Amino acid sequence: MKILIRNLARSTTEAELRTLFEPFGTVQSCILVMDKATGNSKGFGFVEMPKPGDAKAAIKNINGMDIAGNRVRVKKAEPKPDTDKPGGR
Numbered sequence: 841m842k843i844l845i846r847n848l849a850r851s852t853t854e855a856e857l858r859t860l861f862e863p864f865g866t867v868q869s870c871i872l873v874m875d876k877a878t879g880n881s882k883g884f885g886f887v888e889m890p891k892p893g894d895a896k897a898a899i900k901n902i903n904g905m906d907i908a909g910n911r912v913r914v915k916k917a918e919p920k921p922d923t924d925k926p927g928g929r
Contacts, residue, residue: 841895842917846884849908854885860902861887865894886917
């Protein structure tokens with residue numbers, strides 16, 4: 841299951857994000873979204889966990905947690921909308 845983590849401190853690293861989720865199960869991938877111009881974190885990222893039960897436990901326990909002074913928001917990532925069609929729908 842792909843999980844979206846928002847409102848991360850700009851100083852948070854991928855290693856720190858992985859460490860946050862690992863107590864709940866296997867972390868398949870961990871990606872911070874970076875600003876192409878500055879190379880700095882945009883303050884959100886994605887974690888992928890293969891077992892839905894582990895992912896749900898992580899979401900439940902980490903959502904609303906204070907990390908580096910920021911209250912993070914964690915939820916199941918929604919698929920990207922199809923923007924190839926006219927009107928972006």
